[in-house]
Amino acid sequence: MQIAGRIVTPDGIVDDGHVTVDGPLIASVGSGPVIGRPERAAWVLPGFVDIHNHGGGGHTFTTGDPDSARAAAAFHRRHGTTTVIASLVSSPPALMRDATAAFLPLVREGVLGGVHYEGPYLSGARCGAQNPDFLRDPDLDELAALIDLGDGAVRMMTIAPELPGALDAIKLLASHGVAAAVGHTDASHGATRAAVEAGATVATHLFNGMRPVHHREPGPVLALLDSPGVVCEVVADGVHLHDGTLAFVAGAARGGYALVTDAMAAAGMPDGAYELGGLSVVVADRVARLASNGSIAGSTLTMDAAVRQAVGAGVSIVDASRAASGTPARAVGLSGTVGAIVPGLRADLVLLDEQLQVTGVVHAGVFQ
Template identity: 65%
Template sequence: MTRIGGRIVRPGAVVPGYVEVDGAAIVEVVADPTAGDDVIVPGFVDIHCHGGGGHTFTTGDAEAARGAAAFHLAHGTTTVLASLVSAPFELMRDATAAYQPLISEGVLAGVHYEGPYLSGARCGAQNPAYLRDPSVAELTALIALGGVRMVTIAPELPGALEAIALLRRHGVVAALGHTDATYDQTRLALQAGAGVGTHLFNGMRPPHHREPGPVVGLLSSAAICELVADNIHLHPGMLAFAAHSAGPGRAALITDAMDAAGMPDGRYDLGGQEVIVAEGVARLSRNGAIAGSTLTMDAALRNAVAAGISLPDAAAMAATTPARALGLDDRLGALEAGLRADLAVLDANLQLKRVMRAGTWI
């Protein structure tokens, strides 16, 4: 039995006490006002990540994917999706197949395709050469490989609603993003089964009082809204606004990190496009578009709290809500008895001290 003491962050509260772990599971959370000053939060769940530590998920290289997952694990992310970017079908197929052993080992929670079924008008840092309309045939073949957890689609594209319905039937999360959709098109996609908004505000038609667009459509729905809390994708005031509008049960912190996370400034590649990282900000060299981030989830948590979001809400947004987005909240994402013993120990300034995954210290 292992006891981890401190201020335990649970839904809606911070409770002094101990998390008691036996094997890979939490067996009990015991209140104790003398337990110490460390802050204990659930292990982070990042549902949108392209790489980190000089390693990428986007090329289908299994060892690179293992390295990226290890980098983010060292920053408290105990569950991560491998997010690809827009690419030819063959790369998507081969990457999904290559990642099956990592999914079986639990290194990855699955694969997320951010593209290629995206809007050319809102493609952001996605490679326009690979964009295409949603294909039921492609998705059917990819889903058959196993491990596909989420697909981002622009709902206004031809075939999008059929693709979303297919994903829903197969238990795959359909996310709406990189989209020029109207409010009505967004609502139709939500009715068809979409359940997540990909990095809300970014790569989306902006809200207008006569055409609310996808942002308002998503915020006013039951969908979970991804938020990149790096103070670059979103101003802290906008982060707080979106988090409070959606509530902690529908707002999910993500990194959208690329391989440059944790690495020096310089030149990198994302989906066959050159990215220049300067002062930690990643932008395409060809047009200056923001190209993912260099964020880690522990920093995202600190930024959310600095923006005025309470620590319990920020921890829920970093773990509990994204776990629910993937249908994993019955196994992980909170400090509750019976769930997997994934947690991060922080100091009083929310700086990371230790990480536990499945009952093992990293």
């Protein structure tokens, strides 16, 4: 199978290009005339890799239900996300164990790219839409058991580094190849730098759920932006971040930045009442907020919309594509499998028109 158009690769744009797919893998990338009648698109990008996603299409990852997880992944795949990391929220230990066990077969099947624990080791002062009833200090035995149960499926965990035992938890995650993310934190600049030195490599939705920047105590944001080994997540929906902030992060993040959706079940659904981690959420004009206090509660974003938002903010399509695919794949240890249009990687492709609307999706060499 061949797909022709402007191909976005790690090295730039191949005009009048084509991708040859052999089975589930990319066989070659070239330019010029092709034999036969290839599929055509204005743009061909690598399949999106969303490393922070709680659900969509009316379905959620947060309850650990495998059927709901499968449906949520299918919804986001239609929007170009060929690799989705299922994000849980702060939960009781039993739910975390049950969800990890339930999602492991979906990871092995390729429905999910892995599991992300957003909590429960988070700051009560910056918990946002996390259920405060389930927050707790890091427990190394609990964490080790979850990693063991996941058998390679656990890809990331978000931790507030100022909590007792957090640095040891970060070291434990790093030692098992699990990305430790700094987020939902009231940490000082120094405590954040200590987390990075301990092995933290991701910033969970930078700016959101974090102590704000102050000129006398810069807090976590500047420490994370200035760390070459840290990938900074950004929720590019025009709500979580102003476009000017998004453009700033694109130029300032020394370790790169990743577009994420932080989507919840309401993504792709009508406005109305929803639930996230046991908390009531109201969606109005596509914005999800806690019913209790109006805090932003995830998003209704899809990755194709995030790419359009980034490009509209002045980011080049090459950089936006990297932020939607290659950089997040690197952040969770999947860059040897997905995230770029390179021979030998899985044939995950998103076909877009001139307005960057999705016209087709290929996953493992098969049109979806």
